[in-house]
Amino acid sequence: MRITANQDRCVGAGQCVLVDPEAFDQNDADGTVIVLRPNPGTEPEIARAREAVNVCPGRTLALVEES
Amino acid sequence: MATPTISLDRTDPYRPPTEHVRLQEDAPISWVQLADGRQMWVLTQHEDVRAMLADRRFSSDRRDPRHPSHQPYMGPDHRPGLIEMDAPDHTRVRRSVVGEFTVQKLAAWRPRIQEIVDASIDDMLAGPAETDLVQALSLPVPSAVIAELLGVPYADHDFFQDNSAEFVRAGATAEERGAAVGRLKAYIAELVQEKTKSPGEDLLSRQILAGTDPEEVVSLGFLLLIAGHETTANMISLSVATLLDRREHLAELRDNPERTVGAVEELLRYFTIAEIGAARLAIEDVEIGGVQIRAGEAVLGLTNTANRDPLVFPEPDELDFTRMARNHLAFGFGPHQCLGQNLARLELEIVLATLLRRIPTLRLAVPFTEIPFKEKGPNYGVYELKVAW
Numbered sequence: 079m080r081i082t083a084n085q086d087r088c089v090g091a092g093q094c095v096l097v098d099p100e101a102f103d104q105n106d107a108d109g110t111v112i113v114l115r116p117n118p119g120t121e122p123e124i125a126r127a128r129e130a131v132n133v134c135p136g137r138t139l140a141l142v143e144e145s
Numbered sequence: 146m147a148t149p150t151i152s153l154d155r156t157d158p159y160r161p162p163t164e165h166v167r168l169q170e171d172a173p174i175s176w177v178q179l180a181d182g183r184q185m186w187v188l189t190q191h192e193d194v195r196a197m198l199a200d201r202r203f204s205s206d207r208r209d210p211r212h213p214s215h216q217p218y219m220g221p222d223h224r225p226g227l228i229e230m231d232a233p234d235h236t237r238v239r240r241s242v243v244g245e246f247t248v249q250k251l252a253a254w255r256p257r258i259q260e261i262v263d264a265s266i267d268d269m270l271a272g273p274a275e276t277d278l279v280q281a282l283s284l285p286v287p288s289a290v291i292a293e294l295l296g297v298p299y300a301d302h303d304f305f306q307d308n309s310a311e312f313v314r315a316g317a318t319a320e321e322r323g324a325a326v327g328r329l330k331a332y333i334a335e336l337v338q339e340k341t342k343s344p345g346e347d348l349l350s351r352q353i354l355a356g357t358d359p360e361e362v363v364s365l366g367f368l369l370l371i372a373g374h375e376t377t378a379n380m381i382s383l384s385v386a387t388l389l390d391r392r393e394h395l396a397e398l399r400d401n402p403e404r405t406v407g408a409v410e411e412l413l414r415y416f417t418i419a420e421i422g423a424a425r426l427a428i429e430d431v432e433i434g435g436v437q438i439r440a441g442e443a444v445l446g447l448t449n450t451a452n453r454d455p456l457v458f459p460e461p462d463e464l465d466f467t468r469m470a471r472n473h474l475a476f477g478f479g480p481h482q483c484l485g486q487n488l489a490r491l492e493l494e495i496v497l498a499t500l501l502r503r504i505p506t507l508r509l510a511v512p513f514t515e516i517p518f519k520e521k522g523p524n525y526g527v528y529e530l531k532v533a534w
């Protein structure tokens with residue numbers, strides 16, 4: 079599993095950081111997302127990644143199966 | 146800002162307007178004719194409202210007379226503020242300022258917000274043991290916080306706060322309100338001029354240093370004030386009124402202060418105070434929830450019923466501080482989702498925790514049903530909240 083972020087769509091609301099501050103941070107200059115931990119490993123990490131994808135207002139984030 | 150819409154009357158202060166609930170039950174997506182003759186699509190379900198707000202084919206530019214939030218003064222010369230822009234202008238302006246509101250940067254404001262809240266509560270405790278919480282706490286805290294964020298010097302705080310209070314005062318006439326807006330805009334313009342000469346460590350100075358057009362800096366400063374003052378105040382008042390009315394929730398927070406963050410999120414969902422904020426104009430044909438919306442048609446997303454959608458929030462009328470449902474739409478969704486949301490969350494959390502801790506005997510001084518609720522839009526709230534301790 080890998081978290082992808084389409085920076086162009088990011089609106090800098092920081093919802094992802096609220097869901098999981100260990101997996102996401104924001105760029106100081108323009109508020110856009112920085113994925114700190116692109117590969118969630120444990121079940122709770124995956125669950126939080128799914129939630130971040132769900133709440134993201136920019137539809138910026140996705141969780142993809144790694145081939 | 147005020148858009149006339151379907152009736153905002155309600156029979157229960159804890160539920161959305163009756164007509165909104167009826168639409169959600171009977172006609173989740175419908176073509177509605179308003180009292181003034183205008184027609185628009187009304188969306189009531191969570192999935193549809195989110196899909197619409199995330200889709201850039203729905204415009205926020207109100208200069209088009211067909212836009213549901215169009216106002217007569219928005220002629221061809223009108224300069225749209227951030228909240229009225231579409232991409233790519235919107236993206237550019239939002240990115241130039243949203244870095245000020247990251248979760249990390251706001252965390253640094255916590256101690257200062259705590260001091261501001263403590264000072265208001267000190268004043269309350271120094272006076273008579275009965276007061277209007279709206280005037281004593283709900284309004285002054287957000288305006289003091291925004292004043293500091295913008296870099297208003299201490300000497301001018303009273304001027305800034307008095308005029309912000311006048312702008313949102315319940316009984317103020319359009320003229321009084323207009324005069325307060327005039328004074329605030331003139332003041333912010335003057336402040337921008339001074340900061341151009343000697344920049345400080347604040348949001349406005351950083352905008353100037355980054356080369357933003359001074360007129361845009363003034364417009365942004367004013368938008369931050371009006372978007373964040375009364376909204377946050379209404380949420381503070383409604384949250385406190387609810388806790389004092391439903392004492393089991395008060396006890397729950399007192400015994401489990403760590404639930405305050407969840408309580409704030411749930412109260413935001415429950416009240417969804419920006420009742421008619423999600424108005425857009427379709428600029429292309431788009432299908433939403435199986436319905437064809439045509440270019441040129443107006444759309445209103447009811448975030449308050451969307452936030453009571455049972456498919457997304459089981460037992461939606463229950464207030465549950467452990468729900469941790471962050472997918473509510475109280476701050477909107479999509480590119481315009483509230484810029485100040487994490488500041489509002491922080492203020493609400495600190496106010497609720499501090500008030501319960503410092504005034505444990507706080508109670509309503511009038512029965513809950515006699516509280517004067519703001520039912521006329523654009524934001525739900527209370528005009529006055531008499532409390533005693």
Ligand code: HEM
Nearest residue numbers: 227228372373376377380419422476477481483484485489
């Ligand atoms: C509980 C308090 C608040 C609520 C319920 C609220 C609600 C909202 C909503 C629903 C929107 C979206 C409007 C749309 O889609 O057209 C919005 C946008 C906005 N809010 Fe808030 N807000 C709150 C507090 C604040 C604060 C404290 C600030 C600033 C310090 C602020 C600044 C803004 C700005 C600048 C926008 C426009 C963003 C854009 O268009 O990109 N708000 N707010």
Ligand code: SF4
Nearest residue numbers: 089091092094134136
């Ligand atoms: S929640 Fe989405 S839009 Fe907001 S900062 Fe994170 S990635 Fe960007």
